[in-house]
Amino acid sequence: MPASDVKLKPIPVELDKKRNLKFDMNAYAELEEKFGTVQAALDLLNKQQFKATRFLLWAGLQHEDENLTEHQVGAMVSPADLAHISEPLMQAIMDSLPKEDDSKNK
Numbered sequence: 001m002p003a004s005d006v007k008l009k010p011i012p013v014e015l016d017k018k019r020n021l022k023f024d025m026n027a028y029a030e031l032e033e034k035f036g037t038v039q040a041a042l043d044l045l046n047k048q049q050f051k052a053t054r055f056l057l058w059a060g061l062q063h064e065d066e067n068l069t070e071h072q073v074g075a076m077v078s079p080a081d082l083a084h085i086s087e088p089l090m091q092a093i094m095d096s097l098p099k100e101d102d103s104k105n106k
Helices: 025-035 038-046 050-061 070-075 079-096 100-104
Strands: 011-014 018-021
Touching: 011 079, 018 050, 018 079, 025 038, 025 050, 038 050, 038 079, 050 070, 050 079
Parallel strands: none
Antiparallel strands: 011 018
16 A cells, blocks of 8 residues: 555543544644654654643644644643653654664665
């Protein structure tokens, strides 16, 4: 199956309401523009840096609402919620990346 036939599965996360994280090409472009590389963004997420976490969360929610701002996303999350949102955030990112086996088959 060509990569273009693969649909990204949104990952649910409970914020101000149930929302869905999805990292498509637009989200990755935002991450690269802000952090230089996706890996740099992931490193900051692992360090639980507030600004980086807020930005990653925002980037993953853009597919639902292009008018959503980083500040609006930040208002949906308290520092105590970091552990609660880190798992679905990382899952959404990892699920959207090509699997090692996928890259070998090309």
